Amino acid sequence: MLSHCRNALRLTAKSSRAALSTFSPPRLFDYESITKNLSVADAITSVEDAFARLAENKVDVPLPMHIGVDETSAAGPGDCHIKGGYISGTPTFTVKLACVSFTKNLEKNLPTGSGIFVVVSAETGAPLGVFQENRFMTDLRTGAAGAVSMKHCSASHHDDVGFIGCGLIARNMARAAAAVRPYKGFAYAMDGAEQFCEDMTAELGMPFTVVDSAEKLCGSSDVIFTQTPGAAPVLELPWLRPHATIIASGSDQPTKNEIPSDVMKAGKYVSDLTKQTVRVGELRTAVKEGVMTEDDVYAELGEIVNGSKPGREGDELIVVDLTGTGAQDAAIGQVAWDKMSKL
Known part of the structure; x- marks a missing residue:
């Protein structure tokens, strides 16, 4: 009986390892591809619906995380904001990491901000895509919120x-x-x-x-x-x-x-x-x-x-x-x- 249980555990562990190995790596979308293919017009309808769902308690939205990077010889200054959410019934959820105010980047001829969106399957929990958007998608969804506000409040x-x-x-x-x-x-x-x-x-x-x-x-x-x-x-x-x-x-x-x-x-x-x-x-x-x-x-x-x-x-x-x-x-x-x- 003990031998049977051990064999079952080994098979379960082997099956779990095999299942994990079947997840495909997330696709990487670079900044140039994103900026060529997405516009603020793409975002307005979906953002408007997201606000409606949010008011109906159908969106899981944790409070943002903020990481402050103080200025030292090795790093900073800068700030990192992490946000995310899941709209009930949709096939994906998103976690976003946005970095801003890295002012020393100007000395290196680099932008002061950057960021990525990680889009994850809400069915399997596996990351589907990593979008190197460098705040472009963040600005699109902010603009879309402005449109929704103007539409309904003016x-x-x-x-x-x-x-x-x-x-x-x-x-x-x-x-x-x-x-x-x-x-x-x-x-x-x-x-x-x-x-x-x-x-x-x-x-x-x-x-x-x-x-x-x-x-x-x-x-x-x-x-x-x-x-x-x-x-x-x-x-x-x-x-x-x-x-x-x-x-x-x-x-x-x-x-x-x-x-x-x-x-x-x-x-x-x-x-x-x-x-x-x-x-x-x-x-x-x-x-x-x-x-x-x-x-x-x-x-x-x-x-x-x-x-x-x-x-x-x-x-x-x-x-x-x-x-x-x-x-x-x-x-x-x-x-x-x-x-x-x-x-």
Whole structure:
């Protein structure tokens, strides 16, 4: 009997080893292939659905992990963010590693940021693809969230759109907004606004104009996208049109802040995921200053998308706080795998 049990255990172990050996290695998709084959338009529908599912508690989204790399002779400075999620019923889940602010890379003629998406089979748990996206897919899904926010939280006649900060995220926000409606663009930044306006006018076929202050931009805009890396607010309440929709995506860690607390309190505050925004988003600052609590959150974006709560109802001020959720990463990961695994 003992001999029989030993033989059974040996067969089980041998079978397990054989099963493990059958997993194919994940496919590697390089940056050039990704940028040639994916666009922000690919992401909008899937990200919109992901927000709806998130509000229905059908997405498993852990809180982000943050690794700070202090500056020493051997490393840094820099930051690493790890996010991920699984949307119930979909065939894959995604884990993303994004590195930012490695400023010494500039001395080596390298970008300051990089990153990968790992798309995993939700059936077997085996990695299917590694996407060396270097924040490209991250920026796509952030832009898509901007489009979803604009669609649901601004009126159809709100066609004056401003951009404070004119980097890569702003470009994807501009492209995503164009998928919602035609508009007139305005841009303000410490650097790069002229090139941004020139490039976006040529690409989108819509007029973009440089303004010389954030105050003038706010006075000219129905919808304002902010995407800056700083720790100081970039606008003020008296500058805003009463019906402005502010879509803020710059704050994704506790050191950042774009929107002053009185602006947050003045209208409807919409979070992408409240458990994140209270820790790393604009809500964190308002709570810290005693101006707001989590009870002041009007809605999560997914509640507006799925119709649980109304978005734009009249001429109210709306602030949408986008910190970036694992649901978005799962959505763009699925899109990327569906499209690029067929290449």
